[in-house]
Amino acid sequence: MINKILGVFLGLSCFLGQAQEEANPKKYDLDFNYFYGNIVEHNKDIGHLITGHPQGFIFSYNQKTFGEKEWQRHFNFPDLGASLIYQDMANPNLGDHIGIYAHYNFYFLNRYLLLRVGQGVSYNTDPYDPDANYENIAYGTHLLASTYLLLNFSKKNLFKGFGVQGGINLIHYSNGNFKAPNTSTNTFSINLGLNYQLDHDEEFHYQTERSITNYSEPIHLNFTLKGGVQTSDVIGMDQFPFYILGTYLDKRVSYKSSVHLGSEVFLSPMLEELIYYRSIAYPEDGLQGDESSTRVGVFTGYQLHLGKTSIFGNLGYYVYYPYDFEGRTYLRAGIQRELFKNFFGSVSVKSHAAKAEAVEFGIGYRL
Known part of the structure; x- marks a missing residue:
C-alpha cells in the first residue's frame, strides 16, 4: 500500500x-x-x-x-x-x-x-x-x-x-x-x-488582461518510465511490480491544451504469474502456461495545462496482445507536474472501462 x-x-x-x-x-x-x-x-x-x-x-x-x-x-x-x-x-x-x-x-x-x-x-x-x-x-x-x-x-x-x-x-x-x-x-x-x-468586507480585484492570446508550440518528443505494484483479481495471489516504457509526440495547440500520440511497452510479472496459474487451474482455457505477458499499445491523448500542473487522459489499444486480459482497449487518466526544465512527474490510473488495472507512478523527459 x-x-x-x-x-x-x-x-x-x-x-x-x-x-x-x-x-x-x-x-x-x-x-x-x-x-x-x-x-x-x-x-x-x-x-x-x-x-x-x-x-x-x-x-x-x-x-x-x-x-x-x-x-x-x-x-x-x-x-x-x-x-x-x-x-x-x-x-x-x-x-x-x-x-x-x-x-x-x-x-x-x-x-x-x-x-x-x-x-x-x-x-x-x-x-x-x-x-x-x-x-x-x-x-x-x-x-x-x-x-x-x-x-x-x-x-x-x-x-x-x-x-x-x-x-x-x-x-x-x-x-x-x-x-x-x-x-x-x-x-x-x-x-x-x-x-x-472570510474577510468578506474587504475589496479585491481580478486581473483580467491576458498577456498570451494565440499560443502554440512545435511538436515535442517525450520519453516516459512508469511503474508500480499490482495484483490480479485472484484473492491471495502475490503482488508484483510492473514497468511501462513509453514514448510519445505532443503538440501544444493552445495555451490550455495539448494533444498526444504515442506507443508503450507493458512488462507485467503479475500477468505472467496469472497465465501460469490459469493454465493449471483452468485447463479448458487451452493455455500452455508459457504465453508471453508482454503487451504493446498505441495511444492518443489530451492534456489540460494549469500552470506547471496538468491533467491528462489517454485512449489506448494493444497492437501486440498475446494473452487476453481485460480487453484490447484501455484508458488512462492522471495528473502531471513539471519538476524542473524538461523533466516531469506523473500519477495516473490505467483501466479497462470501469475496471482499474493499476496505479502508475511516472517520470518523463521532454525534448
Whole structure:
C-alpha cells in the first residue's frame, strides 16, 4: 500500500504546490455540504453490498485566485483548496470512509456554477477480511485512492459572508488493483450546504488582461518510465511490480491544451504469474502456461495545462496482445507536474472501462 499512498500524496503535492506559488492578495472561504445518495451498480458483483443510501459531509477550505498568474486568467480564476469527506456507506460490510483531498474549483455562468475536481486518499474502516468480512469484495485495503466531482449552484456572501450552495456529486473509491479484491464503489449523491467567505468586507480585484492570446508550440518528443505494484483479481495471489516504457509526440495547440500520440511497452510479472496459474487451474482455457505477458499499445491523448500542473487522459489499444486480459482497449487518466526544465512527474490510473488495472507512478523527459 506504500506505493499507493505515495502516488496519492504526489498528486496532493502537485495541487498544493500550485497553491503555494500564489502571491498576495490571498483570500479564503469555507464550505460545508451534507450529501445523501446511492451506490451506482457499475459491477453486478457488488449488488449484494447496495442495501441503503450512503450519506455524509464534505468540508472544504478554498484559496481564491485573482489572475496574478497567466493560467488563472485563462481558467476564470479557479480556487485551490483542500477537503475532508466523511461517508457512511449504509452497509455494515462496506464500513465508513474518511478522506482528505486536494481540489480545484472552476467557475461558470458568472461564477454561480461551481465545478470541483478533487483527488486524495481515504481510510475505510472495514475492508475485506477472509474471516471477519468476506462479503466486502469492493475494498481489499484500508487505504484507498479516491476522486470526487462536485457540481453546485453557489451563491456567496448573501448575509455577512454566509451563502448557500447545492447540487450533485460523485465519489469514487478504489485501491487501483494494489491488492485484491478491488471492485471499488461509486456514490452518486445530491448535496446541500453553506459557504462562508472570510474577510468578506474587504475589496479585491481580478486581473483580467491576458498577456498570451494565440499560443502554440512545435511538436515535442517525450520519453516516459512508469511503474508500480499490482495484483490480479485472484484473492491471495502475490503482488508484483510492473514497468511501462513509453514514448510519445505532443503538440501544444493552445495555451490550455495539448494533444498526444504515442506507443508503450507493458512488462507485467503479475500477468505472467496469472497465465501460469490459469493454465493449471483452468485447463479448458487451452493455455500452455508459457504465453508471453508482454503487451504493446498505441495511444492518443489530451492534456489540460494549469500552470506547471496538468491533467491528462489517454485512449489506448494493444497492437501486440498475446494473452487476453481485460480487453484490447484501455484508458488512462492522471495528473502531471513539471519538476524542473524538461523533466516531469506523473500519477495516473490505467483501466479497462470501469475496471482499474493499476496505479502508475511516472517520470518523463521532454525534448
